[in-house]
Amino acid sequence: MLGRVNHVAIAVPDLASAAESYRSTLGANVTEPQALPEHGVTVVFVTLPNTKVELLEPLGEASPIAAFLAKNPAGGMHHICYEVADIIAARDRLKQAGARVLGDGTPKIGAHGKPVLFLHPKDFQGTLIELEQV
C-alpha cells in the first residue's frame, strides 16, 4: 500500500532562518516561501534527488503546527508523507485494521492539491503519518 516517501515535514519557528541554514550551511536547493493560508502554514521545499523536505512555519491563528511548536519551540520533525495509489482504499483498509484516521475520514485537498489523510500518531509509534493520493 505505501508508495514513495513524498516528503518529510519539519516544523520551524523561523522559516527565513531555517531556509537559509539548509541553503547555505547544508548546501541544498531551497524554494522561495509559499504562503498556504488555507493550510495555516508557509512552506519552503528542500528538493533532494529522491524526495523532498518541507520546512513549515505557522501562518495565521489556527495553524495545525502551532501546538507542536508550543511543545517543541526549536522545531522538529513533524510528519512523514507516503504516497498511495487510492486513498479511499487505503483509508478503508486502515480503518478495518483498527487504525484511527484523523478528522471525519474524508480526504482533504492537501498542500500539493491532491487528496490527503492523516493517521493518528498513537497508532504508529508516535509518528504522524500523512497519506497522499498521487
Next chain:
Amino acid sequence: MLGRVNHVAIAVPDLASAAESYRSTLGANVTEPQALPEHGVTVVFVTLPNTKVELLEPLGEASPIAAFLAKNPAGGMHHICYEVADIIAARDRLKQAGARVLGDGTPKIGAHGKPVLFLHPKDFQGTLIELEQV
C-alpha cells in the same frame, strides 16, 4: 552538498509490534530484525520505492536512542540521514559555518558500514541530522 535522503529513522519501544504495523496495517515491505550491538540498536528496514524508513529499538545498556525513548515512550521520528559524496569536506564546511558536529568530529562507521557523522539538532531546528558518505 546534501544528496539523497538515505533514510528516516523512527525510534520504537517494541520493534516486533512496530514492524507488524508497517507490514500488515500499512502494507509495506519490512525486513527481518537485525541486531547491531555495536550501534546499540536492533533495526528493521521499511523499504519504499525511493528511500527507506528504519525502525530502531534499543539494544543493550547504552543505546543511543534510550534517552529519546525515555522522553517519548511511544516512540517518534528520531533522525533523518542525507547522503554526501565526501564526508570530510562536508564536515569541514559545516564547522566553518559554525554548525556543531557531534562527538570529536571523526566520522564513525555507521549501521550500513559507511562513514557517518551526526549534526547537533540545536543548529538545525530541532532535527537530528545524520550524514552518510556513499
